[in-house]
Amino acid sequence: MISLVFVMLWHRRGQAVTLALLGLLAVTAAVAAPAYLIAVDRAVAAGQIATAAPDELGLVASAVQNERVATEDDTGPPSPPEQDGLQFGDVATALIALPGFTYVYSAEYWVIGIDPNPANAGLLVYRQDVCAHLRILTGRCLAAEGDVLLGEHTAQRLSLKAGDSVELRSALPSPDPKRKIWLPDGKPRRLLIAGTYRAAEPNAGYWGARGYFTATPETGPGEPIFTTAVTQQTMDHGQITLAMDGRAGPAALNPDRLGQLRADLQKLEQSTADVGMAVKIDTGMTALLDRIDVGQTSTRPLVPVLAVPLILLACFTIFLTVGYGLEGRQGELAVVALRGSRWWTRWWLAAGESLVAVLAGALCGCLTGQLLVDAIAAIVFPDGGVPSAWTSLRYAPLAAGAALLSVMLAQRRQLVGSVAALLRRNPATADGRWAIAGEVLAVLLAVAASVQLVLSQGSLTGVGLFAPAILMLALGLLTARASLPLISRYAVRALHRGRLGVALAGLQLARRPGAGRLFALLVATVAVTGYATCAVDTATTGRAVEATLGTGAARVLTVQTAQPQQLLAAVRRIDPDGDFAMAVTRLPPGTTADEAPGLAVDSTRLAAVAAWPGDGPGPDEVAGRLRPELPAPPEFPGPDIAVDVAASGLVPGTKGLRLQVSVSALNGIGDAVIELGELQNRAATYRQKIEVCQEGCRIDGIGFARTGTSRITAEVTLKGLRATAPDRKVWPVTRLADPNSWRASPEVRVAQAPDGLRITFDESISASPLVWIKPASTPDPIPVAVAGARPTGDVISGLDAKPMLTTDAGTLPVVPQVGRRAVMVDLEYADRTTMNAGLSTTPQIWLNTTAPPDILDRVSAEGLTVVADVRADRIRQRLDQQGPALALWFHVLTGVLAVLLGAGALVLAAAVDRRRRVEDLSALRNQGLRPGPAGQAMLWTYPALVAVAVVIGLLVGALAWLVTGWALPLAGPNPPDLPLPAWPRITVLLTVGAAVLLTLTAVAVATGRNLRRRVTRRGPL
Structure with a gap:
């Protein structure tokens, strides 16, 4: 019996190869999905590591110690216990035990004496092997005790050069928070400037996250003073920060051992906690690992959401093609049943041919799925590497089992049917109760899955994960049931109008028992491709929005x-x-x-x-x-101003006012609020020198501050303002009399006076401690x-x-x-x-x-000082390397595989239909049917089916996207608050639809060309 099955396979080897390919595609999809997830996880990790900040690629163990030996004259803080040093050594040993890390030792403390500004201190640093990472501009690198290296900008600013000597002493910040200065904390020592330097690569991993080259207002230009270890230790100092910078190498950051890295970091933190708080561990690696976890988590719903419909589509295709194949073998099966063969013989002869073909394809699919993903991973994200594990094969038996089950379901009638049913030329239609029950069940499942997706607020878990697949399958079945009667009506109308070719093509489609399922399959195929297009293009345009609108401009510089x-x-x-x-x-x-x-x-x-x-x-x-x-704001040209004011109704101590003026420098160096003095019950001139107004200022407002606790009942007249320009020219008095040129607070009334601007404070309304009148140039x-x-x-x-x-x-x-x-x-x-x-x-x-x-x-x-430089194109590149973008490449693969499934179903359906269609049309040719209509009916039957299926399939895919697409995490689990698109571009969707139409039409035409020649030749067949 086995040999007979293989003879049957060889005799119908075309159908067997097609079934094997369909089984291969089903298992390929099942294997490719988890294999792709593994590859994407590696790619996400590699991308995040490649774009990580320096502090996320290493860790720092540091300890602050006071190394000054206490003496009778020493009033500094006492020396720390001996165990602190031991603790740092213990943690340093633990750091060295971390595999895949390289370490750099450093020690540093603050010094003063090089900068005359007491608010600026320098950082005296010893860093292991520093000369190899500096570019020496003048002089030489460190060679002897007493040598120091200065940064180029520091040397230029302080007019120092190689060969000069400087006197430095350790320093501590002032304990008074109001005095932002540095105080001496050690004896001075004269040191030699051996040379000046420039950091070769300030952001290189060697520097870790120390921030040596970041300028701050309190510490100066951000260039440390480098020295030797002996110089630093022999100089009198108190507090010193000892540190070990660990830089993770490729071995530590291997995507396959990130879990072990997290465990090592947790163990290190625990060991630090056990020895006390003297040693501090700083690292951003935990944040990097968390970000990788988030990125990998966001990819996991995106791959199965189309892997599931692809597997269902493959099983449906196998079900359809096996059923088509059995229609051509019903005569053979009827003879077997008529001879009274036992059930297992009948079962094996009916199902063995299809089972062997599908099983062979499934076995090949295990290898094909993994190799296909490996090839795509090597092309799309080569930096992520190709995973060596074959754990994705655990889903292959399930997919193979589903494919074999589809074979058995497709043959249920032939296995249990009567001889009379098998001998019928026209098999049972798809309108049976079981077919209708199956379609109703699919619709109910689609509704339930969609409702569950809405109720769970887009959680792609449980039934919600299958919502797109079930919805597209159900819509495909419904549209097939609704469309074929319409095609039949159209064919009948064409027949009445004498369009025989169109009528015959339509009738063959509408009245073939398997045509409805083939149409549903093609609709589902195009729907899956359209759904994948919606996801990919929506995400692509969303990343463009996130990169442009999210950044704000093509490039954004953040300054200090x-x-x-x-x-x-x-x-x-x-x-x-x-x-x-x-x-x-x-x-x-x-x-x-x-x-x-x-x-x-x-x-x-x-x-x-x-x-x-x-x-x-x-x-x-x-x-x-x-x-x-x-209006233009009032301005004055120099730093010396004089305001002429007359006041009355003031009581010093209880109802007093102090005059203020708010100004902004015309050259943009800053603004200031200046107090001119307390007003008196007389006319007076109030003068002040404003440093920020060396090149002129504009007036932002004139303020009056209460000096007492009582409400004010007073009247103030602003008579004018004089200013002295830098060339000592005194500008004339500026009249302030027009009340329309000022905006007053509700607490005061402003009116024009004979000699200026009258401002009245009414006791009933004036309760604010400070009121302003502002120029009309202030909105x-x-x-x-x-x-x-x-x-x-x-x-x-x-x-x-x-x-x-x-x-x-x-x-x-x-x-x-x-x-x-x-x-x-x-x-x-x-x-x-x-x-x-x-x-x-x-x-x-x-x-x-x-x-x-x-x-x-x-x-x-x-x-x-620029502290961040963000570019929209780099943001776009980074987004393209994150989890959602990488996961959507599987949607592209799914679309291609879906089209291949549809093409395979067309080929097999045409092969099975060949004999029946040739017999029917040849009989009509013998009855006088002209070659033209016969050829049209043979050539354009399946292309017409494809054309209708592509149009409806795109609509089904768009409808499925409308119902479920909003739940896909295309922008990650935490999308930005931006107007991200919810729909793809219509031009892209139509372009993909046209490509699918051309592909499937080409397959359909190719399958009908030989048949057309056979039915259009002259003479009886």
């Missing part, structure tokens, strides 16, 4: 501490024409948790620089609303563009973190970089509104793609 006016003036000097740069700062966080974050921008450059959403008002329109035309309230809910009470936090009244300037879909719930104001107008802004919150310079290559040098020339 700067006042808003300083930042604004510096950027305008860097780019005077407003072509490529824009000053931006965040508004301080509000006092309530529900207050939306804010962004202050130089709106005159908004259209030229900022990334902007496609919907909503344009950047030019928004800029015009944020910056309405206002009050300030225009604000809002994304999301409007601010409560139309108030937001200003640059000084105090409430700022706003007025509506329009609604935005999103504020670039901040999100869909945020506000945007003009930076200059916000600075005018604020009396004393202080330092900016996250000062930034946004740049477009036309920014010059030397932009960093230009920024440094303005006295700004």
Whole structure:
């Protein structure tokens, strides 16, 4: 019997090969999904490691010790216990035990004496093998005791050079928080400047996360003073920080042993806790491992969500093709049944041929699935490496079992059917009760899975994971049942109109028992491909939005501490024409948790620089609303000002007022609030020298502060303002009499007086400790563009973190970089509104793609230190290497495999139908049917089926995406608050549909060309 089955296989080897290929595809999909997950996990880990910050690729064990030996004259802190040193040594030994790490020893403490500014201290550092990582510019590297190396910028700033000597002494910060200076903590020592250096690679792994080259206002330019170990130890010092920097190498960061690395780090932290708090372990590796875990977790729902429909599609294809094949063998099976063969003989002769073919394909699929994923992994993410494990094969038996079960289900009628049923020329249709029950069950499962997905809020677990697969299968079956009667009607109408070729093609489709299932299969095939296209393209455009709108501009430079006016003036000097740069700062966080974050921008450059959403008002329109035309602010040209004031109704001690003036430097170096003195009940002139106004200032406001506890009933007349320019020229008195040129607080009344501007404080309304009158150039309230809910009470936090009244300037879909719930104001107008802004919150310079290559040098020339340089294209590259983007390559593979399944089903269906269709059309030819209609019926039957199936399949895929696509974590588990697209581009979807249509049509035409020649030749057949 076995030999007979193999003879049957050889006789119908075309069908056997097709069945084997379908079995191969089913098992390939089952093996490829977990294998791809393993490969993606490695790629995610490799990508995160490649883009990790220096502190995430290593760890630092440090201990602060006081090495000064106590003497009678020594008033310093006592020496620490001996065990502290032992503890550091113990942890150092534990560090060395970590496999795959390299270590660098360092010691450092603060010194003064090289910089005349007592607020700046230098860091005296010994670092193991430092000369190999420095570029010596002048002099030589460290060679003897007493040698030090200075950074090039430090040497230039202090006019020092190689060969000079400096006197240094250890230092400690002042204990008085109001005095930000350094105090001596040791005896001075004269040292020789051996040379000047520049760090060859400041961000190299050798430097770890020490931050040696980061400038801060308290420590100077960020260039340590390097010396030898002997010099550092013999110099009188107290506290010293000892550290061991461990840098993880490829062996430690191997994607296959990250779990062991986490366990080693936890063990090290525990050992540190056991020996006490003297040794501190700092590492960002835990955050890196957490980020890798999050990235890997976000990929795991994306692969099965299309692997499941692909496996179901493969099983359905096997079910369909086996059923088609058995239709051609019913005569053989009827003879076997008629001879009274035993059931196992009948079973083996009926099912053996298909089972052997599918089993052979399944065995090959185990190897093919793994090799296919290995090839894709080597091409798509080569940095991740190819996993060596074959654990993905654990799902191969399940897929093979499903494929074999599909074979048995397809043959159930032939195995148990009567001889009469097997001898029927027209087999039973698909309208039986079991077929209808199966379709109803599929629909109910699709509804249940979709409802569960909604109720679980998009959790792709349990039945929800199968929702897309079941939904596409159910919709395919329903559309097949609904479409074939329509095709039949169309064929009948074509027959009445004399279009015989079209009529015969339509009738063959509508009345063939297996045509409905073939149509459902093709619809499901195209739906899976369309669903994969929706996921891939939606995620692609989403990453583009995240990289552009999420960054804010093509390039964003974050600078260190700067006042808003300083930042604004510096950027305008860097780019005077407003072509490529824009000053931006965040508004301080509000006092309530529900207050939306804010962004202050130089709106005159908004259209030229900022990334902007496609919907909503344009950047030019928004800029015009944020910056309405206002009068020019009052200005004066020099640092010496004099204000003429007359007052009455004041009582010193109880009802007094102090005069203040808020100014901003015209050159952008800063702003200030200056007290001019306490007002007297007479006319007087109040003078003051304002350091920030060396090149002129504008007046932001004139303030009056109460000096007593009682309410004020007084009248003040501002008569004018005089200023002395740098050339000592005295400017004339500026009259302040026009009340329309000022905006007053509600607590005061402003009116014109014969000799100036009269300000009246009424006891009934004046209870504020400080009131301001501001120039009309100050927007009050300030225009604000809002994304999301409007601010409560139309108030937001200003640059000084105090409430700022706003007025509506329009609604935005999103504020670039901040999100869909945020506000945007003009930076200059916000600075005018604020009396004393202080330092900016996250000062930034946004740049477009036309920014010059030397932009960093230009920024440094303005006295700004860049601490972060973020580029939208690099963000896009990083997003393309994260878990969701990598996982979606499996969707591309799924789409290709689905089309192959559809093509295979077409080939086998055409092969099985060949004999029957040739007999039918040949009989009609013998009855006089012309060759043309006969050829059309033979050639275009399946292409027409493909055309209809592709159109409906794309609609089914789009509908399935509408119902379930929102649940896919395309942007990771924590998507940004940005308007990410929910739908693919229609052009992309149509392009993929056209490609699928051309592919399947080509297969369908190829299968019908030979048949067309056979039925169109002349003479009886």
